[in-house]
Amino acid sequence: MGTRALQKKMDQILYREQHGLLKSSNKSRALRKILANKLAIIGLVLFVAITILCVFAPLFTPYQPNSIDLRNRLAPPTFGHLLGTDQIGRDIWTRILFGGRISIFVGLGSALGAALIGVSLGTYAGYRGGLLDATVMKISEIMMSFPQIILVSILVTIVGQNLWNLMYIFILTGWSSMYRMARSQMLSIREQEYIQALRAFGISKAIIAFKHMLPNAIGPIFVNITLSTAMFILQEAALSFLGLGVPLDQPTWGNILNVAQDLTILRESWWVWLPVGVAITVFVLAINFIGDGLRDAADPTLIG
Numbered sequence: 001m002g003t004r005a006l007q008k009k010m011d012q013i014l015y016r017e018q019h020g021l022l023k024s025s026n027k028s029r030a031l032r033k034i035l036a037n038k039l040a041i042i043g044l045v046l047f048v049a050i051t052i053l054c055v056f057a058p059l060f061t062p063y064q065p066n067s068i069d070l071r072n073r074l075a076p077p078t079f080g081h082l083l084g085t086d087q088i089g090r091d092i093w094t095r096i097l098f099g100g101r102i103s104i105f106v107g108l109g110s111a112l113g114a115a116l117i118g119v120s121l122g123t124y125a126g127y128r129g130g131l132l133d134a135t136v137m138k139i140s141e142i143m144m145s146f147p148q149i150i151l152v153s154i155l156v157t158i159v160g161q162n163l164w165n166l167m168y169i170f171i172l173t174g175w176s177s178m179y180r181m182a183r184s185q186m187l188s189i190r191e192q193e194y195i196q197a198l199r200a201f202g203i204s205k206a207i208i209a210f211k212h213m214l215p216n217a218i219g220p221i222f223v224n225i226t227l228s229t230a231m232f233i234l235q236e237a238a239l240s241f242l243g244l245g246v247p248l249d250q251p252t253w254g255n256i257l258n259v260a261q262d263l264t265i266l267r268e269s270w271w272v273w274l275p276v277g278v279a280i281t282v283f284v285l286a287i288n289f290i291g292d293g294l295r296d297a298a299d300p301t302l303i304g
Helices: 002-036 038-055 092-128 130-144 148-159 163-189 193-200 205-241 253-261 263-268 270-298
Strands: none
Touching (some): 002 038, 002 270, 038 092, 092 130, 092 163, 092 253, 092 270, 148 163, 193 205, 205 270
């Protein structure tokens, strides 16, 4: 028995060394593949540029997002107001920059929160299996059986309109997709030989799942986070357009679009809604380009 245990340990050490070299090689090839993906680089540049403009908004505009100037109502774009003003004289450029802060925060924060819950449950339950996995799986199926935008709208009307409430609702309704993705990765990884060796040494299930299995599934998780960020930004814009998202006194990209419900503004004052629509489209496309690049780089069948 002592000889067999020693042989297993030597095999495990050899596997770890080979696996570490392979992982390092794959990382370098994945990086080269991302850098060779022009759309991913364009998306990254746009993402960083828009994020910097929004985070440091006071440096790029002399106005405040809620400053009212009734003498300049619905003024078209000029040197004083680069993108014009809205129906109560607020500077559109300023509102887009400050609104991007909240919209990006809601999208990225909700995606990270959903990933934390979904990936944690998917990693442990997917490896352990049994009653825990079956229970969480049923809960996720129930959550995903409802159209998400409708479920979010219902929950917003129940708990009330608030920035944090909206993020909690996004996390509550968005973790299930993260869970299923992480679970599927764990189901395939747990049958590999090095996992069987770790189990034979009596290492706890939590350590095996989170320390040895989760790092091998981190690529698809990052891809899912980027796509979820784009989805939550679009959902916030849709809800705010309908008046069910962030309260209207806080500038967000969706709240700026809310005024486009007025047909007169929609037809005659294009500068009120078109620039923010372009900003949302460009930012979401940038995130999707980054996600596509990460997906191609993380897929071992596509790494050349």
